[in-house]
Amino acid sequence: MNKTEDFISLEHVHKSFAGVHALNDLSLTIKKGEIHCLAGENGSGKSTLIKVISGIHAPSEGVIRIGDKRLKRLTPKQAIALGVQVIYQDFSLFANLTVAENLALNTNLAQNKKFVSWKNVYALAREAMAKLQIDIDLNKEVGSLPVAQKQLIAIARALMFNARLIIMDEPTTALTGKEVQVLFDIVRQIQKDGIAVLFVSHKMREMLDISERITVIRNGIKVAEGPTTDFDEKLLTYHMTGQEFTNEKYMLEVDAKETPRLEAHNYCGKGFQNINLCLHKKEVIGITGLLGSGRTELAKAFFGMQKDTKGQLLIDGKQVQLSSISEAIKNGIAYVPEDRLSEGLFLSQSIKRNILATTLDSGDSSFFIDKKGAAERATRMVAEIGIKTNNPENPVNTLSGGNQQKVVLGKWLLTNAKILILNGPTVGVDIGSKAEIHKRIRNIAQEGDLAVIMFSDDIHELVHNCNRIIIMHKGEFVDEIPARAAEENDINNRLKELV
Template sequence: MQITMREIHKAFGSNQVLSGVDFELRNGEVHALMGENGAGKSTLMNILTGLHKLDQGSISIDGKEHYFSNPKEAEKFGITFIHQELNIWPDMTVLENLFIGKELKNSFGFLKTSEMKALAEEQFKKLSVSIPLDLEAGQCSVGQQQMIEIAKALLTDAKVIIMDEPTAALTEREIQKLFEVIAALKKEGVSIVYISHRMEEIFAICDRITVMRDGKTVDTKNIPETSFDEVVRKMVGRELTERFPQRTPSLGETILEIKHLTKKGSFENVSFSVKTGEILGVSGLMGAGRTEIMRAIFGLDGFDSGEILVNGKQEFIKYPHQAIKLGIGFITEDRKDEGLVLDFSISDNVVLPSLKSFAPNFIIKEKDERDFVELLIKRLTVKTQSSTTRVGSLSGGNQQKVVIAKWVGIGPKVLIMDEPTRGVDVGAKREIYQLMNELTDRGVAIIMVSSELPEILGMSDRVLVVHEGKISGELVKEEATQERIMTLATGGQ
């Protein structure tokens, strides 16, 4: 299927999101669509699939003008969109999620459950996914939910698949499996639009790249004819210095110590510590228990045994408000359901954990609150017209910046960052890394959980590797390599 989009314009009220964008997708190609957060990439694909109507321009499919009135119509035509924000029904089973709206029924209207299970198991086998089909989807990790969404798209027998940050919650092993599936689909003539901020992936699997900036097409090139630096320059409109800023850490005393933390079925005998001014990287495969450990420390989920010490004193953290009171912040990997209230404004989200500090006598000091929010919006370069903008209307990357602003705003002593740059563009990533350096320079201890090995290697002072709920190894910066981390992550020595 060949798709040509010409001179696409789209505005939401006074906000002009797209201004004459051109995009062409050829039959059986993997086409990268790149740009900073808010550049208009997702909006362009939402126009293609009928979620939004264009204001001006044309769309042609196989040489004929064609417009969809809604995404379901596009899906029936053979165009499937795997969104960055996952469309999972948490109270339904994995099988029900896979076939929602596309259930197989016999002539009497009864579900063909056995047939659906067989098809689901076949797709999971292709993706090397092992998730019980009768499990409630809400009990799955973000990475597992991502694989469910990918499997759901493959079940539609699509001719075009749009993947928006498909690997954001996946580890190296799952990513490699996905790449194998993409290569197989390409051989079958399926076209793929690949939206990602991970430059290594773009150069590994894509044939061509279209770069967008500020709602316009900057350039389209064959991958062999461009470079990492050129793509970044076109995305951000300026030269970007090193990908990871230099770190000159000045480590202080141990501020947080975890001793023999255990939760049956999730993690066992976990012990580690982090010092003031340190970035402790935590790596491991999907499902290894990284996130579960951090949630237990923050009081989101309980644990069976073990100790949490803050400044050498044992603390009993059962709820997040207790962790916050001790100066511990937690940037969750699931920003949509746990990190933000999407119907609230940017301002309301940012001040949530620190609201008491603006209302010492139960009356909110509105000017102080407004100045505080504006400062954080400016520091984290959140693209918005106003602090009163509804968070749900922002791009995924700008939502992530709001989550970070919220926890930076409490003035944390310890900041746990679970996938801190998920869905964030290369320019914004560097801004987040610089902010991390500024925080550690002020004595904040950071625990960074990340599936991106370059990020772990580029920003960590020490690396902990988790395998099947246990700490399988600890590496100092000088001895940490991708190979060593992956060896420990897969159970090797």
């Protein structure tokens, strides 16, 4: 290998936190001007690796080689001086400041400026814009911009520092399909200037599209490395998860004469319109779509979070108006939110309290708690859903991500829900728990006569768990694929064609 082509190499890097190996004998080489993908599941060690490269963490063992220098560690300042720039998932922008200032602030800080010349700020900002050939109103507050523009500003800002390597942490998470294409164009444009891009992601299709080389890590260990042409989705999945997925799909014969659990006729609301849906019990359907397709809005509307919806909604043949969450719950709807940590859990509270959160009023009185009943419910649910803990009085933050997700699921199973809405059911859940959660969902659909709607952009998950998959676009249902015909690639292609 021609070493002069390399920009940075990590050689046999170890990093452990309190005895736990986050990185284990990991070697990674990024060449000058290449688009390199770092693939791995959540918790695989990707973010630790980013922090080692950007100088935030010092490796416990190993060497970092840049040019002909061999270093024990980098400091953040050194990393920046060497041209390493990280674009974090949240972009690290200042929402309360203008576009111009966001672009110029870090440069001014790095140059140790004491005073601010606003003329200079605007000059810097225009220069940054020019580099990316973009045009955004410099006087706007960043907080008022759409996500895609925020990302462009973050990239433009990174380029201000004579960047040699730009690390993008999950850059497509909040982008629509079209915006992803724009981003990719920009990444290729950056590459032309000889800047390397480390693209950190867990979305296989995107990685295969954009990168030239891929490194896959799992549990802090490098498990695969090579030119992108050597990989396909199946192989990538295998490396990332360490297991072959058995392709048993969820096939279901629906008795069409039976009253549907949920019916929607011309259901309209903010972000979606003309939704027609007929959902029977025991069904598990998947709804997917690009970001901005209206699927999140629809999911939330089903859970009573939109006040003025139009059209008809029937549950078990009875017309309902779901204008509040409590209304929705009363009508048998359960909702597992997208972001477990911020929307689903009470982290410092006990597992028991978390599980009971939805059924506190279920006793004879809505004020006094039926203590025995509550304890019984909690114990039963912990056992039933297989939460691994030796004491349900422990705070829920002592559990792993998968077990935490089970807690969220469990609190809804106690409500005797008829319809279970899962918004991103396994986001951030490790592979083992993922399979287990999927199994549970099927079981409850089958045994509890539930109708399940999964909103997800994990096509793999949908294909293997839903008896039909609906594609949403611009607020409408545009496609429906039954389980037997569902193919991951096919659905991905259909999604890509949507503009």
